[in-house]
Amino acid sequence: QDKEFTIAVSIPAATHGWTGGVVYHAERAEKEIEAAYPNIDVIVSTAASATAQVSALEDLSATNNLDALVILPFTSEELTGPVEQVASNGTFITVVDRGLSDPSIQDLYVAGDNIAVGSNTADWLVDKLGGEGEIVVLRGIPTVIDDERIKGFTEVIDKSNIKILDIQYANWNQDEAFTLMQDYLAQYPNIDAVWANDDDMLLGVLEAVDQAGRADVKFALGGNGMKQVIEMVKAGDERTPISTPYPPSMIASAIYMTAAQFAGQALMRGSFKLDAPLITPENADQFYFPDSPF
Amino acid sequence: MSSIDVRTAPKGEGVSIPWGSLAPFIALAVIVILGATINSNFLSTNNLLNVITRSAFIAIIGVGATFVIATGGLDLSVGSMMAFVTGIMILTMNGLTPALGNWAILAGAGVAVVVGALCGLLNGLIITVGRIEPFIVTLGTMGIFRAFITFMSDGGSLPIDRSLREAYRPVHFGDFVGVPYPVLITLVVVLIGAFVLYRTKYGRRVTAVGSNADVARFSGVHVGRIRTMAFVIQGICVAVAAICYVPRLGAATPTTGQLWELQVITAVVIGGTLLRGGKARVWGTVAGALILEIIANVMVLTDMVSEYLVAAVQGSIIIIAMLAHRFTSAR
């Protein structure tokens, strides 16, 4: 095994909790793999926007002989062409989370299911509220991920008698979620439940609800399986009894699976879709990583 | 220069009403009235208290920004600096809790003020000693502070020790005879700021430097020192805002304080301080901060605009407010 292999990992920069988790897991995987296989070099590169990610791809492929690329694309359309470009040099392509517009480019696909994150939460909520009530929703930043979660959620809710009072952006930001929730509470005298489509925002929401001392808010749910929220689930919190996993560690899994190609192990191809089962007090332990920043 | 004076200052004899400096308060009143008409919940005590408390951060940082802008400077790093200071403060508190118990909060606050002042000093020294545009320097330090907080929090969140939360919570959520503490703290900061700006020699020199740095220099004013000091004051204000902010969410994250710099500068300019320096309106800054926060609040309370267009409406309102401002004060 004298041959050297280079695996490039292109991910979004740590701009909020979840992407922070992605960076964390990617860097950890890099260290572990490089320690385990001295002949494999992993290069992790973050980008703050789709444009920057395309630039990073160009840089990585122009200056390295890439054997594999693991990419968590910012958006589908914008990254499809550039990834295709990389693939045309014979590079093994692993796509994580967001699919490309043209799935034939990828060799391996590891993804969470954003629609399921929305719809599973909605199903649970419809069930618990008995099919009626009034709820408010906080969404992230205008991207496809956010779109899909909201879509999955609203499609289910629309089939019930539950009324969505309001949906506004809070930019996946705790602080803005806090502010937005304060305003929701001021405007709507009765709110049965809140859904923030990300646990980072949920923390802000909880703070606002606590401050207002509003007992009408029976459920406040998030998503993504953030450490602090899973702790609440484990502790059997009444208001936040569940979460949905969308583990940033999927990047690490993808890197391991890709590295396996070069470590002489079984060839892995195809799609691996992570489910978004509800995290409940019973199964919470398996989603809990105390060392992770997320 | 002189031609502008001619147009903007046709002062009469005796006491004329300073429309120019009243404008932000008039704008504030108009927006409050509009808010009340659009949504009846707007004037509820609860909502008003929320909004005023929320505007505390921008107002406090804005007081510092008023100093910086009055000297002709600009600080784009305040948002990141605030996150950075918050991070350091939380690390300190968490580290000291075992030894000091609740006193760790005080220690942390002290450290925050020192770190804030040092961050401001860094900005100020690079700008004055290196003679580089404040825009570029603080854009650079903005990236630096932001990177540090991301690093400290590992890209995730940096929560404050659970045991401190209860003791610290009142600093944000508590009140004194009905007035929330952040509002009281803002008041104190603004009063001190106004005193320093309008009643001390330093304040006099601040506006002199911003008005014409050469004249100030020829009058024996240490221009560099005054400018640097303004950045230090800005840093201290950021630290005070951070101290009020931590108990609100109990954590620092890489998104803490993001884009606050733009809000702060907007508040200061809406308040009547000139971006090119030489004029400082501390109370106007407070009005500006309130205006921004109320606009955002009313946007959420009314259900009229698509969530996609909220930013457009906010942007328009700010421009319209400034236009109204201009045309009323140009009378």
Place this chain on the structure above:
Amino acid sequence: MSSIDVRTAPKGEGVSIPWGSLAPFIALAVIVILGATINSNFLSTNNLLNVITRSAFIAIIGVGATFVIATGGLDLSVGSMMAFVTGIMILTMNGLTPALGNWAILAGAGVAVVVGALCGLLNGLIITVGRIEPFIVTLGTMGIFRAFITFMSDGGSLPIDRSLREAYRPVHFGDFVGVPYPVLITLVVVLIGAFVLYRTKYGRRVTAVGSNADVARFSGVHVGRIRTMAFVIQGICVAVAAICYVPRLGAATPTTGQLWELQVITAVVIGGTLLRGGKARVWGTVAGALILEIIANVMVLTDMVSEYLVAAVQGSIIIIAMLAHRFTSAR
């Protein structure tokens, strides 16, 4: 002012080397050399072409920004404007494809230029007619344009018709005797920009207005018109950048062009244009854009710093570059 001038211009006899205006190019050379030492791949043709092609966008928008800044203005809306123009252009192209086929690209490009010019006109008119700080106005329109693109793309993404992709691709990925088209377009834009700034009456007046608006007014220069025109030029440059940009990513999203305004202003200032106006360095702006892009490139190529700290290193390098700049040109 003059005290600084005296210090920076102790001219000797005969032809002195204009260190001040060479500084950005020297900085560029230093950074290229550093890049080459850090990573041997840096100097590969492929990588260099990529980097240069990429810097085209900031450079093209930067040419417009040089005009605006030289008149003493500032445009924070360029990033959002670029997204907005991209959105309109894609909608137009997609709409016209059934009727026009590949000619829809040309039609879309034409519409983009018109829309860009109108966006610039809007900024310029509000600023000059309303006499409001450019900072505030363009901050407002930044929100407005951003909201529009979010609205147009329904918060998701707005891709260009697949059938146009192939025909349009070369505008970004093609080359002419080895020189990528975006680089050629940049060259054309910069040449036109330099010609207008340095060789026409209008350009002369641009710097005059930025240097002293009153003097310009007394000399019969229509200050408002010159300023507004600068914003229109900025808008057109944004449109040209958008035309080159669309084939690169094939879609407009609400995050397209985010924070480009800061990069553009940084490039302009690094290039030697004064933020207070009165001086314009178009070629310097190009050097500035290259410097920024190369720093980012080198950061990707080297694996030395933690991903969290990339922003800090970039910020530091920019500040250090400006400092070096200052101290070499202060000799």
Place this chain on the structure above:
Amino acid sequence: MDKPAPTNAEASALSVRGLSKCYGLIEVLRGVTLDILEGEVHAIIGENGAGKSTLMKLLSGHTAPTKGQLFMAGKGIRFADAAQAEAAGIVLVHQEILLAADLTVAQNLFLGRELTRRFMVDDRAMNRRTAEVLAQVGSTALPTDRVGDQPLAQRQLFQIARAFLDDRKVVILDEPTAMLANDEVESLLQIVRDLRDRGVAVLYISHKLEEVEALADRVTVLRDGDMIGTWPVRDLDQRQMAEQMVGRKLDMLYPPKRGRADADPILEVTELVVDYGAASGSLVVRPGEVLGIGGMIGAGRTEFFEGLTGLRPAEAHRIVLKGRTISSPNVKRMMEAGLVYLTEDRKGKGLLLNDRLGPNLTLQALDAVNPGLQLDRRREMHALDHAVEEYDIRARSLGMDVGNLSGGNQQKLLLAKVMMTDPSVVVIDEPTQGVDIGNKSQIYKFIDDFVRTGKACVVISSELPELVGLADRVLVMRSGRFVAELDGTDITEENIVYAAASSGRTKEGGA
């Protein structure tokens, strides 16, 4: 002498009927009626704040009149802005320097009417033409020099050159010689005479009455916004002009000299090098004397003394001030030791034009006026009242912006400001630029009183009579070096000019 010249609206280049101007409620010009004839030099004189500059701004479209009408060639006209007036052939050379500092001389001169060739600005032609007019007005600058790098006096010449660039019908010069030294004044006067001979009407404002006497055909006197009258110049001598201006009899212009001072020096400067050698020299100043500094523009006088007071990079072998040795000059340190410098650039470096009188007055002496950290409003008001009285500063209201004061009153405020620091040695650069004759004698008297208390004053002046009339001793500077010291009866205009201009030892061709 009491019969105003007959007015003749037909032959006049520009006529004014009942012109008034109000700023807010204050009328600064009341019903001025005037005819300016083709081919005459028409002087306008009046005290500081009489409204001369305001009148000129009305004539040249810089501001609009509140009441009244302008006529050119018998037709009523109205200018929307200065550019329109220029298009009609009326150009104003401002009292203040109005040039874009970042542009070159040629770019400034041609701003707004650039020459073009095939859509391109024709820099070659503009530079050539600029070089011609610069030579004409006696400026040594190059067309490609950046204006911001040039000394004030040069900038004044550029402004004048700008007015002479094209053919004009009416040229208005508002105190063009306030900053100029003899040679330049001479060439300027010659140009004005040439213009007159070509049929141009010249309006000439000056506080230097000997210039008025030597140059003007007719003279109009303004007092406090009212027009007093117009006379042929031969009907009035300088004294009568001055009396018409102030409306009362005048005292002696210069106080009697104090004689030679022998006391130990109050200030001793040894081998001061400013700006890495641009100006250098040694000097001593004795208590009780007025030391005059002569030289042509650009001789480096301003530079030397700015260096001495720490306003420019400078190094000295030794500076001893009142027995205290000062190693490296620094504004604050010098000020505390008792040496202050009053700038010639009143607008750029002297006063905050957008601020009120009080803050301007106390800016330099903040520490003295306010012993604590806090501002002492009462003492500030007190100081202002005192200064207004002592320096006879005429402000319409104490709350007005300094930028709206007339030029002469600004100068007096600046003097008051510098004196607030209670200096022992004061360096005054061009002490009376823009100051009317009545105020001039006040300032001279003030300087005299000041040095008689055992303090000393250094006066840098380009106005030779001022040096001769005021100084006990004169140092002459040329190319950044002191080249002559004159004493007692040797202080004559001729000797100063000779020392300032001659490059060798021969004394032929004296001015």
